Amino acid sequence: MEFPLRGTTEYRITTVDERVVIQATGRNAASGLIRLVQIDTVRCPIVSWSWRVDALQKDADLRIKDKEDVAASIFLLFGDPGFLADPEPVPTLRYVWTNNKFPIEAVIDNPYLPGVVRSVVVRSGEEHLEQWMMERRDVIDDFEIAFGQPPPDAIHAIVLFTDNDQTRQPVEAYYEWIQAICR
Numbered sequence: 001m002e003f004p005l006r007g008t009t010e011y012r013i014t015t016v017d018e019r020v021v022i023q024a025t026g027r028n029a030a031s032g033l034i035r036l037v038q039i040d041t042v043r044c045p046i047v048s049w050s051w052r053v054d055a056l057q058k059d060a061d062l063r064i065k066d067k068e069d070v071a072a073s074i075f076l077l078f079g080d081p082g083f084l085a086d087p088e089p090v091p092t093l094r095y096v097w098t099n100n101k102f103p104i105e106a107v108i109d110n111p112y113l114p115g116v117v118r119s120v121v122v123r124s125g126e127e128h129l130e131q132w133m134m135e136r137r138d139v140i141d142d143f144e145i146a147f148g149q150p151p152p153d154a155i156h157a158i159v160l161f162t163d164n165d166q167t168r169q170p171v172e173a174y175y176e177w178i179q180a181i182c183r
Helices: 139-147
Strands: 002-006 010-016 019-025 030-039 046-055 070-078 092-098 107-109 117-124 133-138 155-163 172-181
Touching (some): 002 155, 117 133, 117 139, 155 172
Parallel strands (some): 092 117
Antiparallel strands (some): 002 030, 010 019, 030 155, 046 133, 070 155, 107 117
């Protein structure tokens, strides 16, 4: 289901490098694709995914509201956000691929929802543009680093999110798959 914040990023299913993927193209918008899930992080502490970025915003800065754009990101919502047209704030990890303003593993507090959404930089800069990258993250460890405590609840939603409503600079990303890995 699409989750628009400001306009709509163009999401479409396509084939790239013989892979069936979701293509996200910025249209001076901020929107995501959300899927409700129920992932017990004690039983399934690892999340893995494959993604690719072909264009990212050079002027984006995750700390500043009027520059807070991201080429590719995956939100994990820990708790029930309630009605999605007006979701309740729940602790949220956001894995990002952004420009080189931040080193890999940096944790950045979201300027729109400080203390609620924390971004973890997984990819930084242009070194791997136009390449498929596979990621594997321990969400319990990442949550504890970002919030200083273990996750309070299961993951209730996953959101794919690409936006360029602030910088209006071209952005294009591809999401191939995401999975929880259980013990």
